[in-house]
Amino acid sequence: MKYAYYPGCSLGTSAEEYDVSSREVLKRLGVELSEIPDWTCCGASAVEPVSSLLTLALPARNLALTERECPGLDMLVPCSACYLNHLRVGRECAADRALPGRINEALGTEGLSYAGKVRVRHLLDVLAGDIGPEAVAAQVSRRLEGLIVASYYGCQALRPYALFDDPERPRSMEPLISALGATAFRWDMGGRCCGASLMATRRDVALVSVAAILDAAAGADAIVTVCPMCQMNLEAYQSQAHQADTISVLYLPQLLGLAFGLSDEQTLLDKNLAVTDALKGKLRACETASA
Amino acid sequence: MKNTHKPIAFVPAPLVFQDETLVEVQNMVRACMQCGTCTASCPNAFAMDLTPRQMWRMLLFGLKQEVLQSRTFWLCSACYSCTLRCPRDLPLTAAMAALKRMAAAEGDSANRKKALFYQEFMHNVEQNGRIQEMGFMCHYFLAMHDPLLPMEYGPLGLKLLAKGKLHLGGSGQRGRLGPLFAKVRSMEGAS
Structure with missing residues (x-):
């Protein structure tokens, strides 16, 4: 089992123990993690009160990086706010056909594009579902x-x-x-x-x-x-x-x-x-x- | 707990004028049938002045100033209980966020001050690529002009410092998000 790993900002600072223990436990369970190169903040719970487009564009940047750098892998996210922000991009795009174009216009500043190919998974979903209690x-x-x-x-x-x-x-x-x-x-x-x-x-x-x-x-x-x-x-x-x-x-x-x-x-x-x-x-x- | 929600007396706004800035959030709650499941599901309703149910109706009546003077939408903690349970499948948590954006753009100074927490957070993200919690909180304290605020966070700050969890210094992604933020700003027509 292999996943594209999105630690998120907290896990690099105030939640270091969540990052380290997640990596160590997954390693013991035979799971391989490939950290998404150059990932950036998803906007946490602060972005939606500031900008509706940024709410989707920030996580879409990480999803686009995952598609390019970790093709075929599910994105594993331990933080619930990061998880929802990334998950929401695909859901919103499915409901509004104008959105992917707007998101990709924004991501174009970096030459990135988002195609909606990445499945976003919470750490708990992977532990309970993919790995399982046995x-x-x-x-x-x-x-x-x-x-x-x-x-x-x-x-x-x-x-x-x-x-x-x-x-x-x-x-x-x-x-x-x-x-x-x-x-x-x-x-x-x-x-x-x-x-x-x-x-x-x-x-x-x-x-x-x-x-x-x-x-x-x-x-x-x-x-x-x-x-x-x-x-x-x-x-x-x-x-x-x-x-x-x-x-x-x-x-x-x-x-x-x-x-x-x-x-x-x-x-x-x-x-x-x-x-x-x-x-x-x-x-x-x-x-x-x-x- | 005593019931703090009193009936509201108001004069309906003239319906002939449509406020374009209200339309986005009005469209989110247009199908509200006033069942009150949102209010009953909200963990923070006890501290609100308007119940969510009342607020949706007032929005549809065009009572923008009355809603912007309320603290209700600032008390949404994005738990999504109302969104999950709404029998009309309305995006109520997203509507709360849309009201926060409207209050930041058009509200009075009290509303703009409440928006600072989110704006300072995103300013830090724009600069650093990954949020720098320490720098963000320092800027937030300065922006709020409240000398008591840093004191409130003092005990937690000391605990985090003792655990080696407060990091100064930057991130390797510093500046990475500048172009994306600028592009989004121009696309949304903001300055």
């Missing part, structure tokens, strides 16, 4: 027995395009969590919005959402995420959201990496802002039990 289970050397894990999917991996999971009641992470020996926490907040960039513009409003999610996770040992913005909102504002006890928040591939027995340099758990001593203790117990 292949994941085969790599487990440290079963995470007794660990209760709440899967948090956020918004833009699920909505508005429901391609690999139920956008109202997402479950796609649960077979992966079970494959690691851990227990999936039952809750209905997996697809609830974390507030996204309201954390910067209206923190008081975003904190209400974060508090509701963290409160609902009471009883879980950790929350796992598949988006750098969800991760940041859930891990960095716990004291301001009046959470009584801190709860650990990990990226999904970090959890896989722990069960695969990857090194500290491969999981980069020390980069996370919320990892409790209780979780570290449970992980040590899992290690002892597997030894």
